[in-house]
Amino acid sequence: MKRNIDIQKEWEAIGAKFDSQIALPSFKIPDNYFDTFPETMLSLVSAPDTKAGFPVTEEAYSVPPGYFEALPLQLLQQAQAFESVTRNTSIEGLSKQNPFEAPAPQYFDQLADQLMHKIHAEVAPEEELSISPLLASLKQSNPFSTPEISVNMEQIFSTVKPEPEVKTKKESPMFAIRRRLSFAQWSAAASIAIFFVLGAMWLQTNKMNSVPTQSLASENVNVKASKLLANIPDQALAEYVEQHSEEFDEFILEANLASVPATEQTKNLEAAIGDISDEDIQAYLNTY
């Protein structure tokens, strides 16, 4: 670190004239501090009997005499003892004689068979059900039902799949909407049907209640028709009758026959036919 005096000398050397404007560091250090500092530190760390730095106090703890000299050997002996214990699988003065009474001789002979029997008993639950046919039959039946709406799982999964195919992605949501629309359509159809039924019932009820009104209306129609017929000229009527006389005969004949009761009509016809001979019919046909 440069001293203030050195800095001032440098400023003078380069002709700088701002020594009055810029204050130099005001901290003061003893003279020759940095010159003597390395020697001071060296003397502190190297000389055990130095009195200049840290005062050496008396050690509060005491170590048994010769402890550090004996420590390595002591640790080695302990490690060897540890090794001898952990390495050996026997303990001095002890035998590995088993004091427990061994199981019956056939125990180990039969153990494998016992285990196999136990395993077979555990791995065959279907065999257990053979004792109860009712339970066995119920095993496959499921009392729970799913909604009847048949959902195409592939279509649903296709919406989940991040496949770029737009069609499959669009079809599956439309599927659900269609189902909803179908239900809505059914509801609308049912509503309309109910509307028509109720309307028909209402009309029927009104018809029954409004007979006089209707008869009045028909009377008005008849009056109008009569007036129209009255306006037809007599000549036109005479010409029409002449031209369609046969139709009028048939009409009159049919009207007469229809007015006669069926049984009586049959009898008259049979009598009339029975009285006319074949010669009369032939003569009539020849004449007309």
Place this chain on the structure above:
Amino acid sequence: MAQDIPMEDDKDLLAAFKVEATRERAYTRIVKKYQERLYWHIRRMVINHEDANDVLQNVFIKIWTYLENFREESNLYTWMYRIATNETLTFLEKEKKRSSLSFSDHESGLSNKLQAEKGFDANKLEWRLQQAIQSLPDKQKQVFLLRYYDEMPYEEMSKVLETSTGALKASYHHAVKKVEEFLKKD
């Protein structure tokens, strides 16, 4: 023919087990090969034969269930010991919970079981050794039994107990010291 398949080696047994036709025969061979070792490993932990039999059967049922999925990353023997150890510890935990519910001491329960064993004699060193083993914490007990009776290498034991070999050595050392102290007490 299926009967000609060699099934002495564990690998052969495993291969035979994976074939439907030879599965049961291979399983029977596995049971016969390892049943006594696993039985005594369990028995020394749970003490009486009935409990040992229950645990052993559960162990072999689990072996039947999971052997097909065994990846052969470790020895079959090690894998089976791990199942046996876990099953035994589960059993002992259940026993502890049961004894805590009945306000009885689990350790004294094990001691009582030991004393109820046929031929028990507290003056005989082998029975006192069993008492000393029962006084150990469960983990140290497992380590001691695997090392002392089964003479299992630490590397294998670390796979069975899923613990580092250093920790296992320390556990065994502690266990041995505790056993020795127990035996010197009287």
